[in-house]
């Protein structure tokens with residue numbers, strides 16, 4: 001078996017045995033098999049393990065046959081007895097012989113000892129019985145009784161019925177576990193949707209008991225999260241909006257001061273504040289649905305190629321190999337340009353001048369149009385990944401807006417992506433580099 005196949009099988013088995021569903025189903029299957037084994041053992045134990053009437057009769061029957069054969073054993077009597085019934089008679093002692101059914105196999109190795117009384121031993125297995133009767137100090141006669149053809153057929157029928165019954169019970173259990181665990185599937189999907197930004201997503205509250213409670217709590221949590229984030233966005237929108245007016249007034253008043261005072265540093269600060277407010281307002285509006293996207297069919301190859309040309313001269317440079325055919329996606333061209341520029345800008349900013357050029361890749365996948373921006377720069381620590389798209393978040397807080405950015409670039413990218421129903425996936429290793437992957441659903 002090839003290594004790849006073995007690896008895939010091991011992964012598949014790991015996945016199967018990690019699943020709560022398969023574990024529960026396995027526990028139930030084991031329970032059914034366990035109950036079957038216990039019931040069968042109890043039945044066999046009760047039926048054959050004690051001195052019941054049937055067992056006593058069997059022993060008396062064997063004893064009377066042994067008496068008839070006598071001591072020393074009479075082979076003619078033994079042969080006659082064995083022929084009358086389906087039986088094999090074995091005499092062990094000074095004179096030994098075997099008569100009767102010698103062709104059919106007797107399951108000697110698998111016989112289960114049942115009980116022993118007065119030196120007589122009884123063992124059996126599925127219709128085969130063996131009774132050993134000591135008749136003299138060194139002489140014993142063993143009677144091996146074979147099941148008849150009808151008994152055999154009945155045993156097979158019971159075996160098949162019990163096998164089919166067990167399979168049916170297992171299948172019913174499988175369906176029951178699947179049905180009972182439906183809410184777990186809904187919750188997993190719901191949680192994934194909320195994680196991906198679909199805050200309005202809710203799970204059905206159809207089950208009962210603990211899982212229903214869990215679904216209700218999940219929905220309440222999602223609703224609370226939605227209202228918190230909504231409030232947060234409204235606050236950002238409001239504050240940014242309100243800050244614009246005093247800033248404009250400040251600019252006018254500064255202009256009136258004339259040349260007596262050096263207002264350049266103040267003007268620079270004001271421009272920075274204006275940029276930040278513009279980004280915050282834009283992102284908040286996009287998230288708040290107060291601005292509709294101007295969707296059109298855009299050749300993403302063109303967009304990436306333009307961006308590569310724009311940033312081509314900034315070290316370490318940008319490399320884009322166009323697929324040679326149009327790769328069309330329905331997007332807001334201007335917004336998509338901003339998203340691409342921000343990603344490339346970061347890739348360049350967080351790479352050394354002499355490192356490999358930033359690489360842009362574009363392809364059609366099953367999910368839609370996918371493009372990625374990869375750099376071999378400083379990388380991002382694992383614990384920072386979940387905060388990357390928060391406003392004003394910078395991995396290295398010691399960077400000021402002058403040495404780094406405002407920490408708003410990825411926040412803006414996320415707002416644009418969300419408005420398009422797109423997810424930005426980040427893969428990064430510290431000291432190795434970062435890849436930002438964007439999939440635009442087709």
Ligand code: ADP
Pocket residue numbers: 342346347350375377378379380388393394395396404405406407408409410411434
């Ligand atoms: P900034 O304007 O500070 O770059 P962003 O929102 O664009 O803000 O990025 C947030 C933080 O994420 C950055 O401060 C930086 O620490 C980190 N970051 C983003 N892109 C990269 C990248 N390609 N390589 C390394 N770190 C990155």
